[in-house]
Amino acid sequence: GQQLNQSPQSMFIQEGEDVSMNCTSSSIFNTWLWYKQDPGEGPVLLIALYKAGELTSNGRLTAQFGITRKDSFLNISASIPSDVGIYFCAGQGGAQKLVFGQGTRLTINP
Amino acid sequence: NAGVTQTPKFQVLKTGQSMTLQCAQDMNHEYMSWYRQDPGMGLRLIHYSVGAGITDQGEVPNGYNVSRSTTEDFPLRLLSAAPSQTSVYFCASRYGTLNTEAFFGQGTRLTVV
Numbered sequence: 001g002q003q004l005n006q007s008p009q010s011m012f013i014q015e016g017e018d019v020s021m022n023c024t025s026s027s028i029f030n031t032w033l034w035y036k037q038d039p040g041e042g043p044v045l046l047i048a049l050y051k052a053g054e055l056t057s058n059g060r061l062t063a064q065f066g067i068t069r070k071d072s073f074l075n076i077s078a079s080i081p082s083d084v085g086i087y088f089c090a091g092q093g094g095a096q097k098l099v100f101g102q103g104t105r106l107t108i109n110p
Numbered sequence: 111n112a113g114v115t116q117t118p119k120f121q122v123l124k125t126g127q128s129m130t131l132q133c134a135q136d137m138n139h140e141y142m143s144w145y146r147q148d149p150g151m152g153l154r155l156i157h158y159s160v161g162a163g164i165t166d167q168g169e170v171p172n173g174y175n176v177s178r179s180t181t182e183d184f185p186l187r188l189l190s191a192a193p194s195q196t197s198v199y200f201c202a203s204r205y206g207t208l209n210t211e212a213f214f215g216q217g218t219r220l221t222v223v
Contacts, residue, residue: 009150033211042114042200042214043153088152096160097168098212100145100153 003027006089006101013079014109021087021104022073029091032065032072033098037086046087047074076106084108112136116201116215123191123222131186131218133201141204142184143212146170146197153200159184191222 006023013019023032031050035043047058049065049072056063062075072091076083089101117132135142143158145168155168159178173195175187184203188195198219202212 004152006152040216042202042216044214045211048211090153097155097158098143099155102150102152 004089004091004099004101006104008104009102010105010107012107012109015079015081017079019076019079019083019106020073021089022071023089023091023101024071025091025099026070027091027093028069029093029099030069031092032063033090033092034061034063034072034074035088035090037088037103039085043088079106079108081108081110114201114203114213114215116199116218118218119216120219121221123188123220125191125193125222127191128187128189129191131188131199131201131220133184133186133215134182135184135201135203135213136182137203137205137213138181139203139205139213140181141206142178143168143202144174144176144184144186145200145202146195147200147217148197156186156199188220191220193222196220196222 004023004025034046037043047063052069053067054065060077086103086105088103090098114135140161144156145153154170157176159165165176198217200217201215204212
């Protein structure tokens with residue numbers, strides 16, 4: 001089946017630093033999504049990308065849909081303590097099912 | 111709006127016991143799905159439904175049954191719990207198969223001893 005490789009698996013940064021994470025796939029996706037999960041909660045959608053090459057921002061977050069349709073990245077600028085959590089990428093291909101990456105755990109030192 | 115509601119939030123089962131995890135949504139979404147989340151493995155699709163009366167298997171369906179008698183409800187049944195089913199379970203819903211913004215419940219943390 002389709003699989004996503006998300007990296008890095010974990011990040012330890014200082015408050016104020018920028019963050020970058022990415023997902024790659026061997027399959028083509030029609031949609032890329034980025035979610036954030038806080039402890040004890042379900043994932044919450046951050047950004048949705050629907051077109052190859054699309055670059056979308058949501059506040060300090062920026063995500064891009066790779067031109068090959070096999071990758072996507074998420075950047076967070078000027079990190080703050082509430083950015084702590086697990087970030088997931090998800091892709092949707094022709095079968096309409098969402099496939100999730102393994103997650104990137106972000107820890108911020110104040 | 112309540113969104114997606116899962117019950118219970120926590121559950122401990124003994125091996126061989128059965129139970130049903132409840133999921134309800136009040137957004138009139140057609141598409142509902144169940145995922146399990148295990149450390150280092152992200153979210154894996156168990157079963158999904160594209161509408162009332164229609165269900166299909168996901169990536170890891172073994173040991174789980176589902177039904178969709180109404181648009182609002184999508185329960186997940188464990189017929190004979192095994193320790194390998196210890197996990198956090200998430201229910202999600204979305205308006206249609208083309209609209210991919212999925213809304214998740216808060217999760218059910220299940221431990222099988």
